[in-house]
Amino acid sequence: MRNTTKLLLTLPLLATLSCGGPSTGAEYESAPPGTPSAAEAADLLDELRVAPKGSMDGYDRDEFPHWAEAEGRNCNVRERVLIREGTGVDTGRDCYPTSGEWESWYDGETWTDPSDMDIDHIVPLGEAWRSGASEWTVDKREKFANDLDGPQLVAVTDSVNRSKGDDAPDEWLPPDRSTHCGYAAAWTGTKHKWELSVTTAEKKTLRDVLQGC
Known part of the structure; x- marks a missing residue:
């Protein structure tokens, strides 16, 4: 169970957007592996193709098969992320965590129930679908949805994740302002790795955040 009462955090974007002050590095403490620095992400952002938001026609989560098996001990990708990001994690024979502690990067809340x-x-x-993945093969979409190597997967409070939905950074940023630099860098790094496009509004928000790091 969680250490404090579970809250659904839905702060307005303008109230949570952090665009000033020096970066302390704290925003990267729980960032996914492969997250570039703010300076590196700014360079990657310049290389992204700008295009209008595509159609959701034909989209279904089943077009992105997950969670795939991961190497070692019969784990799947979800379990691997929980093990990677938890503290004091013990697992059963099926690899599912039986104990541990997890701090959610998006809101700073701590949980003991995976x-x-x-x-x-x-x-x-x-x-991803509306920014280029609709043209991919199912095999490529599966690799994207299970990418343990890039900055694409992170363990966070369930209700906060669901408040995000499929929104881009110009529509949603994590409630914890200290994560904005890391989040913008991880988003940019993922889009660059998978050659996905950005909209004009999305690129502007990412640039504003990264310039304030």
Whole structure:
């Protein structure tokens, strides 16, 4: 169970957007592996193709098969992320965590029950679909949805993740302002790795955040 009462955090974007002050590095403490620095992400952002938001026609989460088996001990990708990001994690023979503690990167809340954690796709599956993944093969979409190497998967409070939905950064940013630099960098790094496009509004928000790091 969670250490404090579970809250659904839905702060207005303008109230949570952090665009000033020096970066302390704290925003990267729980960032996914492969998250570039703010300076690196700014360079990657310049290389992204700008295009209008695509159609959601034909989209279904089943077009992105997950969670795939992961190497070692019969674990799947979800379990691997929970093990990677938890503290003092013990698992059963099926690899599912039986104990541990998880701090949610998006809101700073601490949990001891893994069922209270969602594994978020930094770039949501629906957002990927409308920015280029609709043209991919199912095999490539499966690799994207199970990417343990890039900055694409992170364990966060379930209700906060669901408040995000398929929104891009110009529509939603994490409630904890200290994560904005890391989140914008992870988003940009993921879109660059998978050659997904950004909209004009999305690019502007990412640039504003990264310039304030």
